[in-house]
Every structure is written in structure tokens, then in C-alpha cells.
Amino acid sequence: MEFNEHKPIYLQISENICEKVLTEEWQADERIPSVRELGSNLGVNPNTIMRTYEHLENLEIINNKRGVGFFVANDAREKIIRIQREQFLKDELPLIIRKMTLLGIKPSEVFEC
Amino acid sequence: MEFNEHKPIYLQISENICEKVLTEEWQADERIPSVRELGSNLGVNPNTIMRTYEHLENLEIINNKRGVGFFVANDAREKIIRIQREQFLKDELPLIIRKMTLLGIKPSEVFEC
Amino acid sequence: MEFNEHKPIYLQISENICEKVLTEEWQADERIPSVRELGSNLGVNPNTIMRTYEHLENLEIINNKRGVGFFVANDAREKIIRIQREQFLKDELPLIIRKMTLLGIKPSEVFEC
Amino acid sequence: MEFNEHKPIYLQISENICEKVLTEEWQADERIPSVRELGSNLGVNPNTIMRTYEHLENLEIINNKRGVGFFVANDAREKIIRIQREQFLKDELPLIIRKMTLLGIKPSEVFEC
DNA sequence: GTGGTCTAGACCACC
DNA sequence: GTGGTCTAGACCACA
Numbered sequence: 001m002e003f004n005e006h007k008p009i010y011l012q013i014s015e016n017i018c019e020k021v022l023t024e025e026w027q028a029d030e031r032i033p034s035v036r037e038l039g040s041n042l043g044v045n046p047n048t049i050m051r052t053y054e055h056l057e058n059l060e061i062i063n064n065k066r067g068v069g070f071f072v073a074n075d076a077r078e079k080i081i082r083i084q085r086e087q088f089l090k091d092e093l094p095l096i097i098r099k100m101t102l103l104g105i106k107p108s109e110v111f112e113c
Numbered sequence: 114m115e116f117n118e119h120k121p122i123y124l125q126i127s128e129n130i131c132e133k134v135l136t137e138e139w140q141a142d143e144r145i146p147s148v149r150e151l152g153s154n155l156g157v158n159p160n161t162i163m164r165t166y167e168h169l170e171n172l173e174i175i176n177n178k179r180g181v182g183f184f185v186a187n188d189a190r191e192k193i194i195r196i197q198r199e200q201f202l203k204d205e206l207p208l209i210i211r212k213m214t215l216l217g218i219k220p221s222e223v224f225e226c
Numbered sequence: 227m228e229f230n231e232h233k234p235i236y237l238q239i240s241e242n243i244c245e246k247v248l249t250e251e252w253q254a255d256e257r258i259p260s261v262r263e264l265g266s267n268l269g270v271n272p273n274t275i276m277r278t279y280e281h282l283e284n285l286e287i288i289n290n291k292r293g294v295g296f297f298v299a300n301d302a303r304e305k306i307i308r309i310q311r312e313q314f315l316k317d318e319l320p321l322i323i324r325k326m327t328l329l330g331i332k333p334s335e336v337f338e339c
Numbered sequence: 340m341e342f343n344e345h346k347p348i349y350l351q352i353s354e355n356i357c358e359k360v361l362t363e364e365w366q367a368d369e370r371i372p373s374v375r376e377l378g379s380n381l382g383v384n385p386n387t388i389m390r391t392y393e394h395l396e397n398l399e400i401i402n403n404k405r406g407v408g409f410f411v412a413n414d415a416r417e418k419i420i421r422i423q424r425e426q427f428l429k430d431e432l433p434l435i436i437r438k439m440t441l442l443g444i445k446p447s448e449v450f451e452c
Numbered sequence: 453g454t455g456g457t458c459t460a461g462a463c464c465a466c467c
Numbered sequence: 468g469t470g471g472t473c474t475a476g477a478c479c480a481c482a
Contacts, residue, residue, distance in 0.1 A: 008480075008481065009292065010481080010482085019215065022215045022216075044482085045482050047482060048482055051482085081216055081217070084212070085218065088212065088213075088216065088218065089223070093223055099197070100201075102132065102136075102197075103194055103201060104194075105202075107220060107224035107225065110206055111210075111220035111224060112220065119480090121456080121457060121458090122458075123457080123458090147468085147469065148469085148470070148471095149469090149470095157459095158458065158459050158460070159470095160458075160459075160460090161457085161458060161459080163471075166470090177470075178467090178469090179348065179469080180384070180465090180466050180467025180469050181469065181470095182470080183469095183470085234471080234472060234473090235472080235473075236472080236473090245441070248441050260453085261455070270473090271474050272455095273473075274472085274473060274474080276455075277472090277473095290455075292455075292481065292482065293453080293454050293482030294455095295453095295455080296454095296455085307442055310441075310442055311442050311444065314439075314444065315444075315449070318435075319449060322431075323450075325427065326427075328358065328361045329361075329427065331424065331427065331428075333446060336428070336432055338446065347466065347467095348467080349467085383467085384467050386466095386467060387466080387467055390466085
């Protein structure tokens, strides 16, 4: 996996996992890889994966069965959509519109409306 | 000026200056404030401003006349537009579109097309 | 390490590192000292080393693995040779030849040909 | 006149003048331009020219007749040759040879011997 | 542990 | 006056 320069790796992995849930590549209640396994797959320190998992656990997108592993929460997909929609509409969209205006890019040029 | 938590101050100032150039509040070939002056205006250490100016000089958006000060490059506005358009269309837009698709947000809901 | 008066320390260190790579004292993909470590070795502030490393990273002679350290780029040696050869042949050599001509110094006097 | 980035302007002008004397474009005992005149010709602050002239006066390459102007010293050419030869052979040549060796450039490639 | 950013303050060369 | 470099020391996020 390739990482963006200026965003924490653990957050990028976190987003990647959310995408897997949104596309239903990972399904509700499914067990996800252990920190060591995912770490070695991605070429990343297991501590970093642990941090990702903690972060997702705080958001109640995954949960931990001690001694067993981490599992996708059963309402994970809905939760992600709710969180990300709110964040997108509230924080990101205004910045996008502002930037497009300054750069003279019209929505009709880049979106199919 | 108020600063966002998780982005370096020197970059935020840099973006702020680019906006000033885009809106033509600062014009081509115009002298911009000295590092000390801008620093005290913004309540920021002159070294931090220096860093901003180095960054903008690398992008050839401003240039330095030794012993005199920094000046807006004469093609600064075009350069900023070119750099930011390219970055937006190439890097940001695909992510935005993907995210909107995954979240089920239609362009027509949020943009005036 | 001893430093020349009229050239910035961070650049002198940078040149020193390039020599280490050229002579293969530091090899491709090898980890180089942390900013603190090299700083204390050379009796120089870590910030100054940081500046050196930023400079070399811009030239893509070293690169950074986050949280781990800086590494010699795998094509660093070739890159240095290319950059320095070009600079020497294009910028320095003409001046040298001109100066030798004006001063009446013949190449055969000072070089083994 | 165009100036190199990292060398003081007053020294670059100084070298330029030495060249004029070496090529005998400016001859012994000839009056040279006033600081204001040369300054406006080169697009440079007169103070900077003054510094150049002071520097050359210290080297006894030019001298000042008060109220009249600056003049090329009558043995200026010999003096410049002596100073620059020594400096070239002692300081610059060893660095040049070192660099050429490291970069694998042979004298016979670049000099007519 | 690593780099990265920031501050405060100093000193310098240069214009 | 200007920028440029350097130090000392702090704090932080990240791996």
C-alpha cells in the first residue's frame, strides 16, 4: 500500500478499511486480520495497525473480542456513512466549493449532473 | 489570523498568501511585508514567516531582492492557478468523486449545475 | 568536523554527506544517523542537521521513513554524480577556463594530461 | 548585469571590474565611473558600488582622488594577476582537482593540453 | 525512538 | 533596514 505524505499512516489505513466496509468487501460481524497479519501485509509496524484499530473501535466501527480478534460491527456500514456524510457536508464541501470558485472550475465541467 | 490545529502554521500562511495573490489583493511585482513585519502582524515568530517565504520562493511564487525584501513574482497568479488546478483535478477530485459515490451523495444535491 | 567561515554549516554538512555517498562510505538504502545523533557527533544543533536533511531530501538523495529515520536513496550516487557533473561542466568549468586564460595559466602547467 | 545567487553583489561587481582591467578595457590611470553612474547602469544601490570601490581600494587596484573620482592604479593589472594567481593555485586548484577526481572527469577531456 | 514545527533570541552579511 | 543562519529548548504526533 502506498501512503500519502502528509496524513498519518494509521488514518490512511483506517480510511482504507472503511472503504472495504462500504463496498462490502468486509461484511458485518466478519473477523478482520490481526494487527500482525495486516501489518506485515502492508509493510507497516504492528503498533501502527493497533492504533488504527483503536481509532476504529472508538468510532464503534469495529469491536474487539479479547483473545479472539477484531470484528466488523454489525451496523458498521451505516455508521460510517452517517459519520462521513456529516463530515463531508459540513467540513469538506465548503472548502471544495471555495477552491473551485477561486480556480474558476465549474461543477458542470467535472461532475455529471 | 487564526490557525488550524493540525496543519503547520507556515503552510497555512502560505495558503493565505496565495489567496491574496489570487484575489489580487497582492499584485504582481508588489513588495510584500518583511518577515519581521508580517510576523508581528500575525503574532508569529519571524522564523516561521521565513519558512513560509522559503516555501513560496521554491515554488517561484515570490522572489527576493537581496537587502530589499520579497516581491510577488510577475506571473505568480497564473502559476498558482496552474499548480492548484493540476493538483485539484489530478489528486483531489478523484477522491471526492469516489467518496461521494460511496456515500450516495449526488452532485446535483450539493452543486448548482 | 571543521567548518568554513563563509558557507552555511548545513550546506557544508550536505556536501560532506554527498562525498560519503560518492566514496560509498554510505551505501544505497542504508540508514543514516538521526538528526540528534549526527548533531551531537558534529557538535551542531539538531535543527541544523534537520535543515541539511530537508535539503538532501528535496534533491532526492535521501528519503524518509516516518518514525524510523532517513535513508540513502537507492540511486543516490548516480544522482549526485549527474547533478554535480552538469553543474561543473556547465557553470564552473567555463569560469575556470576564462580565469586561467586571463591569468596566463596553461592547463599543462597544473594538470597531468 | 545578472548576479549569482550566493555571492555578494559587491564582490561580483569587483570581479567584473578586475576583468575589465585584465582585458585592458579599462586602462591604467583611467578614471572609472562614479558610484552613482555605475549603480544606475547596473541597477544596483550606490552603497553597494561604494563597497566595491572600497574593497578595490584596499587592494590598491583603484585609488580615490577626493572630489574628482576613482582611478585605475597604474600597476593594477600586475597586482590583479599576482593576487589571483596565488589565490587560484593555492585555494581553488586543489578543490577543482579533488572534485574532478570524485566525478571521474579527466583533465584531458575538458582542457586542451 | 523518530522527525517536524515553533519560539525566542542572537549574530551576521549585505543592501 | 533586509534576509539568513544558528542555537537552545520546548512540545507534539507518529511509528
